[in-house]
Amino acid sequence: MWDARRGFLLATGAVGADAALAQVNVGSSSQVRNLVPAETLENSARQQYSQTLSEARAQRALAPDTYPQLVRIRQIASRLIPFTGQWNPRARDWKWEVNLIGSKQLNAWCMPGGKIAFYTGIIDQLKLTDDEIAMIMGHEMAHALREHARERLAKSQVTNIGLSLASQLLGLGQLGNVAADLGTQLLTLKYSRDDESEADLVGLEIAARGGYKPEASVQLWQKMLAANGNGGPQFLSTHPSGSNRIEELQSNLPKVQTLYERARQQG
């Protein structure tokens, strides 16, 4: 399946040089996700995102465009976004948005369709460097690009409600209600360990291509686990951590080192 994907990328000419081919190996996406149309989910996410921003704004917790920490994370995003399209062709048309919410929560996420939020808590309390922020951002982007939310939601629809809802999702029923329901679920969605491992590796590669130091991924998770002692980051409750996470990242560092060095030279 992976070879088929590489063939696809070459055939469509989506990427020119072979340097653009994926270096980390994560296999192909689950087919179950097709039960939830990508467009439906992206619409739900857009609604949920603007609602979340409105709520933050009402509490005076939404950073204005000129806020230095927001400028900083938008700058990092702009270096990663060019490398997202090769992981999901839809992403070439996504309207990426990055916002910063003032909150003690150690949290960050990217909804389907490229809607990103960072909470000041995760940046301040973990004293994140730009490289570490890029690793979190790449990880979150990877969840969206690999459509993990879509897969989780499709699986839960099948398990909990059965095929009648699936048929609604396919356009035969009340799409509006389903879309709102999906949006709410996006905020509490819990990923599987396989999703996490995939997001780690894809995120690592995207960040390396953007010119961010691969070793920062390991430092980041060491910080995250250390912070887990006192109450624990919100981030870890929705992104379960396998004990081998750091080892897996470490063993993948050599695969992306050249991408990083090339990006720095061009940089």
Ligand SMILES: [Zn+2]
């Ligand atoms: Zn995750």
